Amino acid sequence: MSKIELTHIDKYYGKNHVLKDLNLTIEDGDFMTLLGPSGCGKTTTLRVVSGLEKPQNGIILMDGKEIVNAAEASFAPPSKRNLNLVFQSYALWPHMTVFDNVAFGLRIRKENSETIAKKVASALDRMQIGEFAKRYPTELSGGQQQRVAIARAIVSEPRLLLLDEPLSNLDAKLRVDMRAELKRLHHETGTTIIYVTHDQVEALTMSTRIALYRKGELVQVAPPLELYDNPVNLYTADFIGNPSINFVKGTAQVEAGGMRVDSPLGQMGFERGDMTEAAPQSGSVDVTIGVRPEQLSISRQADDAHWVEGHVYSGMPAGSETLVSVRVGDTMLTVKELGSTHYASDEPVYLGFNPKKVNVFETKSENLIKYCV
Numbered sequence: 336m337s338k339i340e341l342t343h344i345d346k347y348y349g350k351n352h353v354l355k356d357l358n359l360t361i362e363d364g365d366f367m368t369l370l371g372p373s374g375c376g377k378t379t380t381l382r383v384v385s386g387l388e389k390p391q392n393g394i395i396l397m398d399g400k401e402i403v404n405a406a407e408a409s410f411a412p413p414s415k416r417n418l419n420l421v422f423q424s425y426a427l428w429p430h431m432t433v434f435d436n437v438a439f440g441l442r443i444r445k446e447n448s449e450t451i452a453k454k455v456a457s458a459l460d461r462m463q464i465g466e467f468a469k470r471y472p473t474e475l476s477g478g479q480q481q482r483v484a485i486a487r488a489i490v491s492e493p494r495l496l497l498l499d500e501p502l503s504n505l506d507a508k509l510r511v512d513m514r515a516e517l518k519r520l521h522h523e524t525g526t527t528i529i530y531v532t533h534d535q536v537e538a539l540t541m542s543t544r545i546a547l548y549r550k551g552e553l554v555q556v557a558p559p560l561e562l563y564d565n566p567v568n569l570y571t572a573d574f575i576g577n578p579s580i581n582f583v584k585g586t587a588q589v590e591a592g593g594m595r596v597d598s599p600l601g602q603m604g605f606e607r608g609d610m611t612e613a614a615p616q617s618g619s620v621d622v623t624i625g626v627r628p629e630q631l632s633i634s635r636q637a638d639d640a641h642w643v644e645g646h647v648y649s650g651m652p653a654g655s656e657t658l659v660s661v662r663v664g665d666t667m668l669t670v671k672e673l674g675s676t677h678y679a680s681d682e683p684v685y686l687g688f689n690p691k692k693v694n695v696f697e698t699k700s701e702n703l704i705k706y707c708v
């Protein structure tokens with residue numbers, strides 16, 4: 336178990352400023368996911384923590400002990416950092432069987448063969464690859480090799496586990512199984528995990544906290560539901576959630592006590608207590624309302640709970656849920672309903688929602704100005 340503190344980390348590759356004044360604390364026992372689009376600096380962060388790369392500025396503490404101090408050109412070697420790293424490209428030793436690959440670290444530590452056999456079997460079982468113990472890496476598929484790499488990393492119960500897109504080669508069903516296994520592993524061992532992915536579902540389902548990146552900077556660091564319910568800006572709102580959040584343009588009249596918002600969704604009033612510090616004090620501002628697809632309800636009749644008139648663009652029943660795109664004026668909204676319902680294209684429908692549950696962003700600054708409560 337360990338706590339990692341990164342302060343004022345800058346990393347350049349030539350002129351490319353890849354990590355920009357990064358400040359991030361990973362608490363002991365966290366399952367911290369580094370999330371963001373390709374090229375935003377997630378892998379570089381892992382490489383800096385593991386010691387494979389040296390940042391040009393900043394300090395990294397591991398359990399309070401300095402492992403990096405760029406100003407003093409002091410960088411602890413990777414072997415002294417007591418961590419285990421699994422990269423997307425899993426370098427297994429080709430001349431060793433799966434069992435021997437996984438047992439390697441334990442043998443170096445001179446654990447007795449009975450303990451080794453037990454630990455390796457348990458790690459292989461967890462990754463559902465027990466049956467391949469005697470095979471060589473070349474006799475396995477990419478996904479199976481990837482699971483061997485994870486087994487090899489977890490078998491030695493490291494204090495810190497760094498995982499870089501470890502599930503990327505797996506098919507959809509296995510990926511869901513492996514997410515459950517990794518989450519369970521984290522729960523059982525309490526190991527601090529830093530996990531890199533660009534898959535927001537993976538991040539939402541497994542993490543205790545998510546660090547969301549944008550071009551080398553951190554945009555928001557928060558537990559998954561906080562990120563989902565109250566994204567600090569339009570970027571986060573748009574990145575998190577599948578299907579994506581709906582955005583609706585509107586205008587707000589802001590006063591000391593709160594604000595009134597007009598939009599194609601109707602008129603809404605909000606109290607100051609539900610507004611953020613980023614909210615303006617007064618005046619008229621353009622806003623973007625964010626409403627999650629599952630927050631919208633749909634009805635074929637107008638009633639007290641369904642007041643927004645629209646027309647079905649297309650209905651997409653998928654067994655357990657139905658996604659319906661609805662055109663309201665010039666705005667296209669996605670509605671998510673549980674169960675399967677058939678909606679005909681161009682059918683008139685009415686939408687409703689709980690105004691307390693929407694986010695409001697100031698369009699110009701892109702910042703959240705009203706919480707979902």
Ligand SMILES: Nc1ncnc2c1ncn2[C@@H]1O[C@H](COP(=O)(O)OP(=O)(O)OP(=O)(O)O)[C@@H](O)[C@H]1O
Nearest residue numbers: 348351353371372373374375376377378379380533
């Ligand atoms: N060794 C290197 N030399 C030069 N530039 C690099 C090097 N490694 C990464 N970069 C650049 O640094 C930036 C960040 O890369 P990084 O691998 O950290 O992104 P990422 O968020 O992990 O992306 P992905 O999801 O695609 O893996 C990219 O612009 C990349 O091209």
